[in-house]
Amino acid sequence: MKKLSILADENIPNLNSLCADWADIKTALGRNICASDLEAVDILLVRSVTKVNAKLLANSSVKFVGSATIGIDHIDTDYLAAQGIGFAHAPGSNANGVVDYVMSIILDHYDNTALQNRTVGVFGHGNVGGRLARCLNHFSIPHVVYDPLITPSTKKTVGCHFVETLDEIMSCEIISLHVPLTKDGEHPSYHLFNSQRLSQLVDNALLINSSRGPVVNNPDLKNLLNNRCDLNVALDVWEGEPAIDTELYSLCKLGTPHIAGYSLDGKHRGSSTIVSAAMQHFNLNQTPDTDGFNTIKLEDLNSLDDYRNALSTIYSAVDESALFKKQLLSSPNTAEIFDRYRKNYPARREINYDG
Secondary structure: OOOEEEEEEOOOOOHHHHHOOOEEEEEEOHHHOOHHHHOOOOEEEEOOOOOEOHHHHOOOOOOEEEEOOOOOOOEOHHHHHHHOOEEEEOOOOOHHHHHHHHHHHHHHHOOHHHHOOOOEEEEOOOHHHHHHHHHHHHOOOOEEEEOOOOOHHHHHHHOOOEOOOHHHHHOOOEEEEOOOOOOOOOOOOOOOEOHHHHOOOOOOOEEEEOOOHHHEOHHHHHHHHHHOOOOEEEEOOOOOOOOOOHHHHHHOOEEOOOOOOOOHHHHHHHHHHHHHHHHHHOOOOOOOOOOOOOOEEHHHOOOHHHHHHHHHHHOOHHHHHHHHHHHHOOOOOHHHHHHHHHHOOOOOOOEEOOO
16 A cells, blocks of 8 residues: 655654655655655655645645644634545643643642632633643642533533623633634634733733643733733744744743743644544554643642642743743743753653543
8 A cells, every 4th residue: 555645744753653654754844844845755844833724725635634723713614624635633632731821820830828818810711721620620629610612511521610791800810811812703812812801811810821822912921021010921823823922921920932831741742633633534554642740630739739749850931931931031042942942852751630
């Protein structure tokens, strides 16, 4: 049987192990993949930096697209469906890593006593927000959840304290955003956090965005931070990535280059998910993927101190931010530094927050 042809973002790991028996694999820098690269390619595997649309695929032989990501705002799924091109992504694959990122920031900012007197507002109860809420609940950290897309019947089964309006989230001292980027529908998230919304942040609030950059209007946030030095903002995602606004970056408490979910476990999980879907699309025999990873489970951590100790051995968002800042200040080409940091990201494990 002739092997299929795969073109993949070079930052998608473990593909040789998963595909070498049945496919020839070529890799490229995801941000540079263009139409001319897709001649005689059967399968395109990407991450969030590659825009997949008619311009890219119109004259290609691609029959399946896989994105090793949670979000799909970079994929024209309507075009794929109309052309009969198979598609899969990896929702939830890096969710545990993102929770590690968010909790590392929160625990660095507050000691245990202070944290018990603050309320965390979780905006979005999907794969990431749901796990974050589970972690907060496990350690009895006060929190509320807002997600207009969750049905009343589902809310009853989840066991979280849901609020009915975004205004109620804005009264929290800590706010963490976990929503997809959407411009249409009843609840679009694009620039939802604009000047009007951001002005509702309470004194000394901590705002964390690890979802998508344009959920927060970056120019509006920059204007606010220039006038309110009490606010603490941590951004992992930015408008205009990879060429981020350095003035906004300098005003943030923490800034990282879209790596919140970059755990080794999450990357391998994402690869396995889309490869499995590709094999199914082409009716290939599948072998269960066993990565052999052993992770610390939330349920095995009995106290907040236990959790602090466990997380500190795995990840520190503060250290990450300091390292990125050092590299960012070494060159005027922020886009190059942003992408290089992601490309050369070291192996990092995660805590398992699955229920």
